[in-house]
Amino acid sequence: MRKIDMLLAEYAVSHQTKLNIAIHYICVPLIFFSLIGLLASIPIPNVITNALPVFLVPYAHLGTLVIIFGLLYYLKLSKALFVGMLFFSALVLLTINFVSLFVAVPLWLSMLLIFVVA
Structure with a gap:
């Protein structure tokens, strides 16, 4: 059995109950989203951002x-999981950029609230 098959079987x-499954479908992506958003809130040096094309800076x-x-x-682990996570991760990054531009509260605060609720 491949490693990914063993991990998914375990x-x-x-995770058998319907409530547990429902919570995981909602909360795990929200926790991932909020953690990436919290990391996005940490400033990085201008030396790095100045070296990038403008469309990549956000x-x-x-x-x-x-x-x-x-x-x-x-x-x-798996090419299929990679493709799925690539699309999900792109959506997460785009949404975090949207939140940072259009939500009135600081990004770190909105992400912290999402994390606590999730």
């Missing part, structure tokens, strides 16, 4: 770095 055994943060490492891990 996960399935420990995504130049520690959250993106964590996503890249996570995607490499998923690529090692």
